[in-house]
Amino acid sequence: MTNDAAGAPPRLELRRITKRFPGVVANDGVSFSVQPGEIHALLGENGAGKSTLVKIIYGVLHADEGEVLWNGQAVTLANPHAARRIGVGMVFQHFSLFDGMSVLENIALGLEGKSDMRKLNDRIIEVSKAYGLPLDPRREIHTLSVGERQRVEIVRCLLQDPKLLIMDEPTSVLTPQEVERLFGTLRQLSAEGCSILYISHKLQEIKDLCHHATILRGGKVVGECDPATESTRGMAQMMIGAELKTLARRGARPRTATRFNVDNLSLATDQPFGINLKSIGFEVAAGEIFGIAGVAGNGQNELMRALSGELTVAQPSSIRLDGKPVGNLGVEPRRALGLCCVPEERNGHAAVPDMSLASNALISARNRMKLAVGGWIKHDATREFAERIIQEFGVKARGPESAARSLSGGNLQKYIVGREILQTPEVLVIAQPTWGVDAGAAAAIHQALFNLAQNGAGIVVVSQDLDELLTLCDRLAVLNVGSLSRAIDTADASMEEIGLLMGGLHGMSAEVPAVHGSAQNVA
Amino acid sequence: MSLKFEARREIPRWLVYGTPLLAIALTILSGYLLFMILGLNPGSTLYIFLVSPLETQFGLAELAVKGGPLILIATGLAIGFRANVWNIGAEGQLTMGAIFGAGVALAFWGDEGVWILPLMFVAGALGGMLWAAIPAFLKTKFEVSEILTSLMLTYVAALVLSILVHGPWRDPDGFNFPQSRLFTEAAILPVILEGTRLHVGALVALFAAAAAWVLLTYTVTGFQIKVVGQAPMAARFAGFSQKGTVWFSLLLAGALAGIAGMVEVAGPIGQLTPQLTPGYGFTAIIVAFLGRLNPIGIVLAGIVMAISYIGGENAQVYAQLPQAATGVFQGMLLFYLLASDFLVRYRIRIQSAKPRREVATA
Structure with a gap:
């Protein structure tokens, strides 16, 4: 105009x-x-x-x-x-x-x-x-x-x-x-x-x-x-304000050993408006990035908590890490075995806003990185680790003593992702890796995930951003009202197909989403 | 017109530590006005209230006698408050600690033995822990607010004490006064400074504060307490147990309050009486906040509070002030502290109901 x-x-x-x-x-x-x-x-x-x-x-x-x-x-x-x-x-x-x-x-x-x-x-x-x-x-x-x-x-x-x-x-x-x-x-x-x-x-x-x-x-x-x-x-x-770096996308690779295996995972929610997880199953091979798509509120929170160990399940074998059943283990024992997570919410979940970046390193890395030994915090080692994250992931912060809240969303996210990746996890589960993050930081985070997969880790990405999932993932499945669809190869998936999986399983016809149901209600 | 509170974006660090000083200054100023209204000479009354306790060796020793239990209890409470565990019932835990400690003293009444006092310390700690375990259990099992249960249990503890001193533990030679027998030598804390009442309780308090500082600064447990208090979700992500933290902080606060109670009966009082303290368990809440929930700050705040107790007593004697003056002073201090804390965090904006400059549309 x-x-x-x-x-x-x-x-x-x-x-x-x-x-x-x-x-x-x-x-x-x-x-x-x-x-x-x-x-x-x-x-x-x-x-x-x-x-x-x-x-x-x-x-x-x-x-x-x-x-x-x-x-x-x-x-x-x-x-x-x-x-x-x-x-x-x-x-x-x-x-x-x-x-x-x-x-x-x-x-x-x-x-x-x-x-x-x-x-x-x-x-x-x-x-x-x-x-x-x-x-x-x-x-x-x-x-x-x-x-x-x-x-x-x-x-x-x-x-x-x-x-x-x-x-x-x-x-x-x-x-x-x-x-x-x-x-x-x-x-x-x-x-x-x-x-x-x-x-x-x-x-x-x-x-x-x-x-x-x-x-x-x-x-x-x-x-x-x-x-x-x-x-x-x-x-x-x-x-x-700079030339965009093209992501070093990996070519197709032969499927190798399964690193992460979720089998018939069901979980009743403990939240008022939560979603029950119903027989969720998927596998992630070494070097594979597996995507879980879906509109928010379809059980992503519950799934994240079940995978990270914040919620445990009675059946240990419903989650297996390198073949070892971990379903009944809590967060730290799973982390000790090499399962690291990045929750969706940065402030108050992945990080404590009022604490320093160094203290925030202790949250998830204290045992794997030996930042605390025998219950005693090693402040020097903690600061060094925080400094390393800041350096290697290009986090814009004054230093390890800066409060997490003083960082912009993208920088804090880089810090959090860096904190998990530098622990060299066997399997990384990451939710909304680039939610509210600027394009520069998003590219850096994507590249870091590619590199981690390249080194043989298995990665699960839970995201609502389809573009992101199609960029990152080898295969993806859609989470809908607590159920996970079959997995499809991203190479031959179309936007339409995934979109229909996302909306279609909602219990409405995908052709005329919601119009019908609501119009009837109104009449 | 309406008042609106806006969160400030950044809070300067000096202000966080400056507010206690501001609160103290405002309390003194209000005290000055109060004494003036009461028709007293405000200057000399304030002098009696605030300075006279510091003038003699006896006064200084009394500061330690009164400050000791305050610091001890506040240290335990502060750790709980950091973890968002609101134990308001330290007075009850103190009472139980005193009862358990006195139980040992009375059971071995007349016995000699260096082991009696250490046993009393253990018993006092256990008594306080037992009483704090009830809110901890109810909180972790049924999510009952520990604010209510711990406070209500204070009154239960007072009644238990009353039953004991009126009934089974009453001194048979005590002319029917509701008191236990006076403890024997082996159950009385030795006086450190001749001619005063200063006993080892003050040292125990300083040790506890130092230990709490180490706990909060250098241990994973201390870190856990802070994370659970500031961001419960992050604590879960970190693999810290919420329930474990509730148990830990309540039991720790109970143990310290119990020791404070035992130290009172084995120190200055020397027997079990129906009224053990002038409300140390409640005053310690003020001490904890005045000290910014920081063990070092708590030591200073405990001394300030002790001055208000001793100054209040002196003022009763020399200025014919009512006993309530001490309470008024402590109440004002807490009031000003909370008010200035609030104003540090928020700024007030006065808004007229309509926007001041009305918009002109084309």
Whole structure:
């Protein structure tokens, strides 16, 4: 979408926005504008300043310098309340919904003032139909898939009749079919004149969807382009500011000894809205990278905990490491045998945010790396090990004494992955290896996983990111409501086939996902 | 208009250690105003309260006598608090420790033997551990909040003590006073400094604080306690047992509180009485927080608290202040400490109901 010929002002214009935090300039003189009806991509690595910028537009943060123009007039957005009032809506990456409440109740909570519930109910049905976002207002959130939850958030925004919709990494949790459906909705909104600010690092999506892209790096605008004509590689290079390294992909290798074997693993969940694991089975050979795909909330957490040993199973032989049954062993005994894990959540699970990087090395490496002997911590050895991780994995940190929380997401992830890989595990189980991680760090993590596999380890990658799994894995299977599909070779898998496995096993027809069921509920 | 609390992004380190000093300063200032309102000479009353305990050798020794049990108990509590185990019932564990220690003293009443005191230490520790084991069991088995159980057990312990001193353990020659017999020589802690009541209890407390510091700084167990407290999920990932940590920290705190109770009866009191302490078990909670849950800080905080006890007694005698003044002082100190801690972590923002500058739309 090009500039308005009539010279009408852009819907949103940012002029030289600067925002400083102690020790860092998050946005440095950022200027760009979004026309009415334009789908505008905001592209950048993690830490490039996208979130800060968006928070300023949504009134959560306030710029130190610069102005925000709305339809040509300077505005001050004191808080999200004010932003919503002029017509800015935002769908956050992490949803803010109450699991135990209905769609209607959740939406009513997010609206300003008191709502007439019956009218609201009708409005929700009306809006959701108009934009192809089928929703039953009476369903409780915990019964919804992630894609449906996102619809709740979008409908909540649409009810306020936004003129600008901000979408923060909206597709990271969707199946390919759900992505297509979302794009349909966004294109419809755009055609009706609603501007969309689309934040993502998935370049192919931006090419498919967006009219214009602004690329941020280090808090500054480093480029603008028309995504339709610019290559993804070109955009990636602007984003990273360097030539992209091509991954040293390994060729096909003969299947060798089985290192990791999961056989008929069943586990009842201990969580209120958890998923029971049902007869899960797969094998990982030496040097193989095995992927477990699936939309979040299909038992990934339970599977991770069962594989790592945080949950033990009664039948020891349902998990075997180099033939040795370990199902009944806890985390440390499994680790001692060479099974290392990287949990999905960095903060508070894989790492303790308030502790130093050195202390965080003790969390999982204290015994394998002999950082503690006979119950006594060897602080020097611990610091050296942390220093080694920082060096070898290019972690940007002041040193081993930096608190884990002071690192950016990508750097902390590199540290955590490094911590496990430097322990030379026999088998590594890793969840969401590059979730919320910038492209540079993601490439480094992928390369490290390749190298580990090259040296004969078996690797299990649990991820929602299909592109990532197709890049990394030799074979993959899909986890759906606690069951694992058959494994397919990634070499001959198509996106469609995997997408159908992901959505299809949900108990709905993959051709018309969810529309049918929900429409009936509504009627 | 509304008040909003915003978490601060970064908390400077000096502020974390500065807040106890700020709290002490504010307490003194409030005390000054309080004494003024009561019609006393605020300067001299404060002097009696805060400085007079430090002026004589006897006063200094008393500081150690009172500070010892506070430090001992607070050290145990702090380790629990670090692990998110909220043992509020140290007073009950102290009482049980005193009962067990006194049991040994009374069982071997009149006997000579250097083994009696060590046995009393062991018995005191076991008594406290036993009492702390109940909340630990209920917490790990049924997920019952240890805050409630440990606190309630304090009152049970007080009743057990009352039964004993009114009944089976009452001194037969004690004119029906609810007290046990006075312990004999072999069951009394030796005085270290002639002319004072200073006994080995203070040294035990310092040793415990030093040991706790080593535990927290150099051992995997100490690391485990911190990880369990700060990030339970990470603790599971690390292979640390949550339940084990609950048991460890409660038993440790129980043992130290039990020893503190035994040291009281075998030291300054010399017999079992219905009212053993001026609430050391509860005051130790303040000491633990005033000392930033850090064993070295706890030693300093224990001394500050001991001053408030002795100063309070002095003020009763010389300034005719009511006994409650000590409690008021300690309460203010905790109040200011919590308030300044909160303000270090959060900043207050006053917001008008409507955004101050309304937005102009085209």
